[in-house]
Amino acid sequence: MLPVTTGISPPRRARVGSTSNLTRRLGRQAGTPAAIVLAALILIGGISFLLHNRISDEEEGHGLHVVSSKRRSLADDSGGSGSGVAERIQLLAEGAELENDRMAQLEDEQQQEDSDSELSGTLFGAKEGVKLANGQQVAAMAAKTGARNAANSRTRSTQFQKASPSRFAKKLEETRHRVGLQAASRQRYSAIVSSFPSQPEPAVEELSEAEVARRREAIKAAMLHSWRGYEKYAWGQDELCPVSQQGKNSFGGLGATMIDALDTLHMMGFHEEYGRAAEWVRSEMPLNASFDASVFETIIRVVGGMLAAHDMTGDKVMLERAQQVADRILPAYNTTTKIPLNIINLATQQAKNPTWNQRASTLAEFGTHQVEFWRLSQSTGNDTYAELAEGTIRHLHKGWPQQGVMPLFISPTTGNFTARRVSFGALGDSYYEYLLKMWLIKGRQDEMYRSMWERAMDEMINKLVFTSREGLTYVAEFDRSIIKHKFDHLVCFVPGMLALGAHSGAVQGAKAERYMQLAADLTHTCWQMYHRMPSGLSPEYVTFSAQGMKVGAAYNLLRPEALEAMWYMWRLTHDWKYRAWGWQVFQAFEAHCKVEAGYSGIKDVRAATPVPDDTQQSFFLAETLKYLFLLFSDDSAFDMDEWVLNTEAHPLRTTQPKQEEQQHERQQQERKRWWWPPSRSKSGGGLISGSDGSGSIAR
Template sequence: MTCADRIQLSRKRPSVLSTKGPKLWEDRKDKVKAAFKHSWDAYRRDAWGKDEYHPVSRRGSNMITNGQGFTIVDSLDTILMMGFNEEFEEAKVWVRDSLNFDQDGEVNLFETTIRVLGGLLSAYDQSGHDSVFLTKAVDLADRLMSGFDTPSGIPFASVHLRKKRGVPGHEGGISSTSEVSTLQLEFKYLSHLTGDDKYWRAAENVILKMKEMDSLDGLVPIYINPYSGYFHGQEIRIGSRGDSYYEYLIKQYLQTSKTEKVYKEMYDYSIAGIKKHLVGRTIPNHLLFIGEISLYSPSTLSPKMDHLVCFLGGTMALSSTEGKTLDNMTFTRSSFTQLEEEDFKMGEELTEACYEMYNQTETGLAPEIVYWVQDEQQIIGRNEIEHTPGSDFIINNRDGHNWLRPETVESLFYMWRFTGDEKYREWGWRIFESIEKYSKVKSGGYSSIHDIRRKDNIRFSDKMETFFLAETLKYLFLLFSSNDVFPLDKYVFNTEAHPLPIFVPSENLLRRPETEIAAAATESNAAGMTNASDNKPELTKQTN
C-alpha cells in the first residue's frame, strides 16, 4: 500500500472497530514479548551492565565511567510484567552486586530520577518489596538530593554522584522546566516508603515556587533559573523541555489519592491555557494538533509539534476519568462533567493526529518532529519527500529520524483502557508491525532510524534507547493485555512508564508549614519572566 493509499483510507474510516477475539490479542502480546526478548538477549550477550546498547555494532556504552545500569534498571519492571523470571533474578543479582553510585561523574538529575530511581522503586513494589531495590534507591536519592542545593531550591540540571554536588546546566546554568518538575512522583513515593520527608519537601518545594510564578493562563516557559528561581526565556511548548511539567501535575494529584487538590487546579488551569493558545487544525483532514508560541507573540501559533507532545492525549483521558475504566460500574462516559467530556474528546482527537504521524508516512513510522499544514501556502515548493500529497504535515530534512519513542503507543494504551474501542489496539499493532519491519536488527535488538520518509532508504543509527524497553514495548504489551493488569485507579505511571502504586500519604507528609508557603510566595512574588519586554502579554499567577 502506498503512502497516498494509506492517507485515503484514513479519510474514509472514522473508526477501526475489531471483532477479533482474545486469542489474537494474546498472540500479539506474545509477539511484543518476543521483541523484548530479542532485544534483551542481545544486550545481555554484547553489553551486559552497560548503560546503552548499540545493536548494529554489537557493543555497549556508558554515560559515566562505570555506568549506572540504565538499560538493566530501566527494564526491571517490564521484565517482571512480561513474566521473564529468570532474567529478572539475573538482573537483580547485578543490581545487588554491581550497581554502584559512588562514582566520579556527572549525571542528569531528571534522566537518572525517572529511569534509575523510578525503575528501582517500581521494581521494589513489583518484587514484593525486595530490600535490594529500596536500599539502592535510597543511596541514589541521597546523592541526587544535592541537586536541590541551590539559592532558590530549583535544582541544577546535573549532579556529581561521588561529590554529592549539584552541577549547573551547560546553557548558562539554566535548567529545563520539565526536568525540575518531573522528579516529584519518585521523590514523594520514596518519602512514603521510608518515612523520611526530606525527599518530599525538596521536590514539593519546586512546585510550590512555580505555582506562585507568573504564567500565561497556566502555560510556562521551557527554562527556569536555579539561581533566581524565576522562569527564563519566552518559548512555550508542550514538547521537549515543557512536556512532563503538565503530565506530573495531574499525576501528583492521583498518586496521593487526590488529597492534594492544588495539583488538579494547576493542571486544569494549564489545560485551559493549552486550549486557548496552542490548539490548531490541519488541512485536509481537520486533525487537531498542539503547536508552539513565544511570549513575544502569543497570538502566532507555530505548527511545529514534537512527537513528545503525543503523551498529552492519554494524559487528558486519564485526568477526565481519574483512572476509572468504562467497565468499572462506578464510571460511565455519561457521568462526565461538561469539562471532562471536552477534555476527553480533545485527548481522543490529539491521539488520532499522533497516530496519523505514523499512518501518513511510507514506512508507517513517525518522525521526531512534524509541521502541520494549515494552509496551502505552506506546501508550495515542497518535494514529495518533505510533503506527501494529501498528507496533513511536512517533515523537514533534519526531522525525519525515529528513536522508537513511546508517547503515541502510551496514549493508545490509555484510550483503549478508557473506551474499550479496539481501534486503538489495531493502531498500536500497525505501529508495532512497522517497528518489526524497519527497526529490527537481525543479530539482536532494535535500532533508531536516521530517516523514516522513504522505505528504500532506511539507515540504522545504531542506538537502542532504554525507553524502547522501558516504555514502548511495555505500553504495547499492556495495550494487548486485559484491563486488570495494572489498573489505572491503583497505579500511576511515571514519565518513564514505571508503575508506582497510588497511596494515602501520612499527615506528616501532607503538612505544609505556613513558613514554607510564605517563603515560597515571598521569593517568587517578583518572579515574572526574565527578558521581559513592554509588549509582553499580561501574565497571571497560577491560581484561580
C-alpha cells in the same frame, strides 16, 4: 497571552533588508499622487502584517506575562546533557541528501520567522507597494536584460564551439548529466512528498481472544529479543548498540537499560531474566561513577525503576539502592531558591547547569522529580525528598498563582523565568504530566496539583490547540510572541494525560467530555504521523502549514508516546481501532528496526528501507514495549486506580484511602452513563471551547 485564533501560520515574513534604496525611491516620489497611493499601500501592508503576527498588549498581560525535556531529545533545540544532543546532531548529519535539503529549508523558514518586528512589518508593506507601483517598469527591464544575456550566452557558446569542438562536446555532456541528476532528484523528492497525504484508514475489526493472545506473545518475544541482545553485548552498561553489537554508557554507567527493564520483565513473566538483573543491582551497580549525569534522567529511569521493582516485589534492596542514588542527587538542590540544577557528578556530587540556556533550569527537569521523591519519602519515612521536590512546584504556585502554562527556563538563583517560550514537547512536557500524577499518587487530596493541572490544560486548549486544513488536531508551541505550528512526537503523551484526568475525576461533567474528545483527536494525529510515512514509523516531529503536515526531523528513536496514548484510549473506550493502530506500529518496528542483536532507531522514516542509527534506547524496554503489552492485555493486568506510571512508565503505588476509594468508585459508575462518545464541540478550525463560544471552559 497567546492569540485565540485558530488555523495555520500566516504567510512567511519577508526578510528584513537594507532600507537605503527604498528610502531614496520614496524620496523621489514624494509630493506626487503616486506617492500618496504608495504611502497608503505601505500603511495598509504594515498594519495588516502587525495585526496578523503580533500579540496585543492586553493579551500579553493576561496569561504568558512572565518575561523574567522532556527528556531524551531536544529535537530542534540545542543543548542537553550526556550524549543525547550529540547523537541527535549525528543522526541528522548522517541522513540522506534529501534530509540536508529539508534541514536547510527549515533553517531558512526559522530565520524568516525570527524577523518579527515593526520594522520588518513596515518594510514588508513598503516592498509590496513599491512592487505594485513599479511592476511594469521592473518587468520590462528584466525582459530586456534577459534577452541581452541570452544573446551574449549564445554568442559565447558559438565561439567556444568553433574554437574547441571536443571540449564543447564534453562540456555539453557534463551539463546534460548534471541537469539529469537534478531532475532525478526532484522526481525522488516529489515521490516522497506525495506519500505524505492522508492514507485510507486500516480496517478495524474485533479480534478473537486467541488473536489478541497471539499478538501479546509476539510483543513479549520482542521484549525477550531486546533483552537478550543487551544481556549478551552490553551487560551492565547503559544502552545497547545492536548493529555494532556493543554497549555504551549514556547515563554514567548506572545500567540504565538493566533498571529500566526490571518492571517490564516482571510484568511479562520473565522471572529468570528479572532475577539476573536484580542480582546485578544488588551486588554490582556502581554508585561512584565520575560522570556528569542528568538529574532528571537519573531520577525517572534509575530511581523510578528501582522504586517500581520494590513496589512490585517487596525487595528491600531495591529501595535501599534507590535511596542511595537519590542521596547523591540531593546536592543539586543546594541553590538559593531550592530549584535544582540539571546536571550532577555522582562521584564528586558537584552540580551545575549547562551554558547553552544561560545556566537556567528547565521546566521538565525540575518539574519531574515529584512523583519519585514523594514515593521514596513514603517508602523510607524520610520526608526530605518529597519536601525538596514539592518545594519547586509550590514556588511556581506562589509566584504565578493564576498562570496555567509555564515558560521553559527559570533561574535557580533568582527564581524568575528567563525566557518566554512554551512547549508541551521537549523541555516542558512531563511537568504537566506530574501535576496530574502528583494529585493521583497522593490520593486525590492535594488540590494545589489538581487546580494547577486544570488551569494548564485549559490554557493549552484555548491558546495552543489548532486543527489543520486537513482536519488534524495538534498542540503548537509559543516562542517570543510567535505561534509555531510544530508538533513533537513527545507531545503524544498529552492525549493519554487528558484521558487519565477525565477518568480519575480531575475534571468532571461537560469538561471531561471535551477533554476526552480532544484526547481522541490528538491520538488520531499521532497515529497519522506513523500511517503517512513510507516506513510506517513516525518522525521526531512534524510541522503544519497551508500545504498540510510536513516532516520536520525525520529520525525515529523507538519512542513510546503515541503507543501510550493508544493504550489509555483503549482502556477508557475499548474502541478496537486503537489496538489496530498499535499493532501496525509494532509491525513497522518489526520490519524496519529489528536487527540480529535487538532493535535500533532509524535515521529517516521517509525511506522505504531505512538506515539504522545503532541505538536501542532504554525506554524502548521500559515504555514502548510495556505500552504495547498492556494494549493487548486484559484490563486486570494493570489497575489504573491503584498504580501510577511515572514518565518512564515505571509503576508506583498510590495512596488511596478507603473513603476516597469508595467515592471514586461511585464517580466512575456515574460517569459511565454519559462520557463516551462525547459530543464534538469545536469552533474556528479546531479550538476547543465552552458552550458560550468564548474559548473558555467552565468546570
